[in-house]
Every structure is written in C-alpha cells, then in structure tokens.
Amino acid sequence: MTLAEKVNTDIAAAMKARDAARLSALRMMKAAITNKGVEKGHDLDDAEVVQVIGSLVKQRRDSIEQFAKAGRTDLVAKETAEMAVLAEYLPPSATGEQIDAAVAAAIAETGASTPKDVGKVMKAVMPKLAGTNADGRAVNEAVRRKLGA
Numbered sequence: 001m002t003l004a005e006k007v008n009t010d011i012a013a014a015m016k017a018r019d020a021a022r023l024s025a026l027r028m029m030k031a032a033i034t035n036k037g038v039e040k041g042h043d044l045d046d047a048e049v050v051q052v053i054g055s056l057v058k059q060r061r062d063s064i065e066q067f068a069k070a071g072r073t074d075l076v077a078k079e080t081a082e083m084a085v086l087a088e089y090l091p092p093s094a095t096g097e098q099i100d101a102a103v104a105a106a107i108a109e110t111g112a113s114t115p116k117d118v119g120k121v122m123k124a125v126m127p128k129l130a131g132t133n134a135d136g137r138a139v140n141e142a143v144r145r146k147l148g149a
Helices: 003-017 020-040 046-070 073-087 096-110 115-128 136-147
Strands: none
Touching: 003 020, 003 046, 020 046, 020 073, 046 073, 096 115, 096 136, 115 136
C-alpha cells in the first residue's frame, strides 16, 4: 500500500470514528498530495509524498511560531494537533549523531573549511539525509557549528 493509499484509508477510518480534527488534517494532506500530483502531471511516489508532507509540517511549525508570538493559544493548539497527525506519515527523524556524521562526511567530501562554505556543505549533506526526516534548521546549525560560524 502506497502512502497516498494509506491516507485515503485513514480518512475513511477517521470518518467512521467521527474524529473531526484528524479528518480535517488528513483531508488537507490529501488535497496537498493531489495538487502536487496534478502539478507534476503524474501520481506521486512515496518519496514525493513524504516531501509534500514534510513541507506541510514545516508550514505548521512556522505557523505555530507566529501564533505563539501573537498569543493565539487556540490556533497554536490546532496547528500542533495537525502537525502531530502529519508527523505520523513521515519517516523517523534523523538523530543528532546521524546529522553530525553526514555533516562531517560532507565537509570532508567538499573540502570546506570556512563559514563561507556553508551553502556548499548543505548541498552535499541534504542528499545524504534524504531517507530520514532531517530538519533543515538542525542540519544548518550542525554545519555552522562544525565550520565555526
């Protein structure tokens, strides 16, 4: 069963369970997957679906940050609940050790030595972490730490 099919079966299960919050998040996710599929002109494979879900999680994270600054705890709670549902469909997050190992390998591979080389290292390290759910901010911080930025 592909990830997109799993979302469809989970939508049906949420309808039967009358879980409105979960159903809303799943429908939003399905709409994003469908829109991306139409944009690309083909059904998405699991890797592409994971990218779409990852971008939705990032949007939720940014929204939570903005709502918290504005003091909107009701919206923070809603976005947090949606993010929890979305995170169920992502692969496990990369650990700090995995990120550090990938960063060290990318630095050795690119020969980077100064803080000016952060972009070059990021380009090399992100494909190494493709199978995991690596947060770009965490990877960037690790690169900056290693390069002394």
